[in-house]
Amino acid sequence: MAWELVDSNSFSTTYSTAFTLVRNGGSTSFIVLTTSGPEKSITLDFQKYRYRLRVLIYDLQGRVKSTTLTCKGTTSAYKSGNDVTFDKSDDLSGFSIVTDTNGGPNLTFTTIIERISLANGKLKDQAPGTVINFAGSPWTLLEPSTGYLFKNTHVGEMKFDNSNQNVFGTSSIRSYLNNEYYNALSAADRSLILQKIWHAGLPNKESEVKVTARVGLLSHSEWTKYFADTILSKPTEPFWTLTPSTNNSVYRVVASGHLLADYSPGLAGVYVRPVLCINPETNLINGTVVHxxxxxxxxxxxxxxxxxxxxxxxxxxxxxxxxxxxxxxxxxxxxxxxxxxxxxxxxxxxxxxxxxxxxxxxxxxxxxxxxxxxxxxxxxxxxxxxxxxxxxxxxxxxxxxxxxxxPNRAPLLAIDAITPSGIIDTDKFTISGTSGDPDANANVKVSYRINAGNAVDIYDGSGGAWEFEVLLAQLKVGENTIIVEVVDNYGAKTSKTIKLNKNTVNTPILQSVARHKISPPKGSARGVLIWVQRDEDLDLTVELSMTLAGEQEQYILLEADPENIVEVSEGIVEDEYYHETVEPKDNIILKLTTSRANVNIDNKIYLIWGVLE
CATH class of the missing domain: 2.60.40.10 (Immunoglobulins)
Incomplete structure (x- = not known):
């Protein structure tokens, strides 16, 4: 996040006149007062932003002037261009900058007010340098992943160690930070502060000395890094680091931003700026830590x-x-x-x-x-x-x-080459193929439908071969449509259409074969006596097969006894046939073959009857 300009205002005044910024309207606005112009009202939104003020002060020769700053109840030296940050918790009603009385009658003041969005979300997700409000004070976020914070204001001036020793681990400043200062925080704030290992050795050897504590100070290398990265800026007062030097002094950061090892740990006059780690999962709402x-x-x-x-x-x-x-x-x-x-x-x-x-x-x-x-x-x-x-x-x-x-894939369907055959309606041919499904644990059903007829199921399983027979009688003369469809257990379908033409061929036949199955009332029989009434000129061959169920048919020729041919009526006679086996048989088939010399002969059979023994 970057600072953005809200207002810039320039005016001239004398050395002896104070520049005053007065708060107005609670958390919504400020009024800038000058002696050389009208009041100027600036609306500010502290719910979304944090603000900073910079004042540039020049004399007629363009020289930067020193001033006295009174802010938040404290009076201190103010250098032209330094930042004063503030939010809704700051009382700026007493804010003033008073110039010195040396060097001429006129000064040019330029006031610059900028803002930056307040942080929201988790601490670990914010950018380094983000200012947050924790324990009632602003802190700068140094390391988001660890929740490492640097206090933007000091907690007072004090000796590094009352015994004049430069060892942070046993110093009185460490004792103060982790006892009086830490215990003065609320229980909710303390619950967020994590133990940390601080590197308190000499420069370039800092990690050789480790101190465990909840609150500490910046080290020599940390200040160097964060100052160089512009995450931290020059201080308005010197403050202690925890890094010792070889001459029994302790490094301190001075107003120029430099690190000096010229101050005894037993002397006062150096301020304390705590650093600590809080839980990086901590939530922020408008820049403030949420407990x-x-x-x-x-x-x-x-x-x-x-x-x-x-x-x-x-x-x-x-x-x-x-x-x-x-x-x-x-x-x-x-x-x-x-x-x-x-x-x-x-x-x-x-x-x-x-x-x-x-x-x-x-x-x-x-x-x-x-x-x-x-x-x-x-x-x-x-x-x-x-x-x-x-x-x-x-x-x-x-x-x-x-x-x-x-996703469910359509089932697979393949149809073998079809060879329709047959010349009469009782003839039939076979349509066959295979089915399957590319998905695991699928079940498929195959069915077929001839023309507008009902679907007939022919297969139900995980996939495999299927077949069905088609009687010529099921087909109409002309074009026929046979639809074969496979459906998986999730409703996906695949179908294929077969088109066949049935032609009417009126070709007279000269020979006909008919088979008749004889079912004995007692289940089996040893002998069969058959009478056939026919036209006297009909050429008829009679054959009989008597086997057991499941055995192949075996036909023998039956001869009618010429002595027993009986005339039934003019042109119609009755033949008698008899056959007997040794053992009873249950699969009895009568086969009749009729023949004619040409299509003009129309002889026929009128009656077939008989007895079993």
């Missing part, structure tokens, strides 16, 4: 890098907790950049159970029947985020899980 413990959250499910297949359950499970009393805590979850969803809400100081079951189907995640995401792409890492927020604005760390999806 509110942030919620904590843990996830037991899902695991990281989980892969979801069609109809898989995406379980979100874990716990949230907040140690503060009398607050409400709301846990949220979010998929990718979709709107956040409430996971659970409960009171603080209770173990809040987190549980949500989402279903992956149709390339989306569903909460019940409501889709909470758009289409999730295959092969792309998707993100689940879970966090908790308490009623004071404290937010937990965000727990993230990466997951992948494999």
């Amino acid at each position: 509110n413990a942030t919620p904590t959250i843990t996830l037991s499910s899902p695991t990281n890098n989980q892969t979801l297949y069609e109809n898989d359950t995406f379980n979100i499970a874990g716990n949230a907790h907040d140690t503060d009393a009398d607050q409400s805590v709301t846990a949220y979850y979010q998929i990718n950049n979709e709107p956040r969803k409430v996971l659970a809400t409960n009171l603080s100081q209770t173990q809040i159970s987190l549980s949500k079951q989402l279903i992956f189907k149709g390339s989306k995640l569903f909460d019940g029947e409501v889709a909470i995401t758009g289409v999730l792409a295959d092969g792309v890492a998707h993100t689940l985020k879970v966090w908790a927020v308490d009623s004071e604005g404290g937010q937990s760390t965000t727990v993230e899980r990466t997951f992948y999806v494999v």
